[in-house]
Amino acid sequence: MPKIEIQSFFYDLIHCKDKILSIFDKWDERYGEDERGALVAGIRDCPDEQLINLLINIQRLAHGYEQIKELMDQAEQTEVEAALSDEEGEDEDDYG
Numbered sequence: 001m002p003k004i005e006i007q008s009f010f011y012d013l014i015h016c017k018d019k020i021l022s023i024f025d026k027w028d029e030r031y032g033e034d035e036r037g038a039l040v041a042g043i044r045d046c047p048d049e050q051l052i053n054l055l056i057n058i059q060r061l062a063h064g065y066e067q068i069k070e071l072m073d074q075a076e077q078t079e080v081e082a083a084l085s086d087e088e089g090e091d092e093d094d095y096g
Helices: 009-031 038-045 048-095
Strands: none
Touching: 009 038, 009 048
8 A cells, every 4th residue: 555644634624524524414403304305405495605615615625535646646656666666676686
């Protein structure tokens, strides 16, 4: 498994996730019996400010996961390059 250094935005992702889930939990409690479903009812009845904050947090979460994917790709590429350079070093030792 590639090693990825902890980045400060990881903590922001956790914060965003917690905020999103707390809104969903509130909607589950308030609209649990609503025939539209808790998510639909919550979105429909949500004040604009709260809905905008929810969407911003979802956007931040998605962007953060994109950043994690980039970090993983970089770490994997570093591992591949290291493995290739090790193999080249071993091949030189065999002929030298």
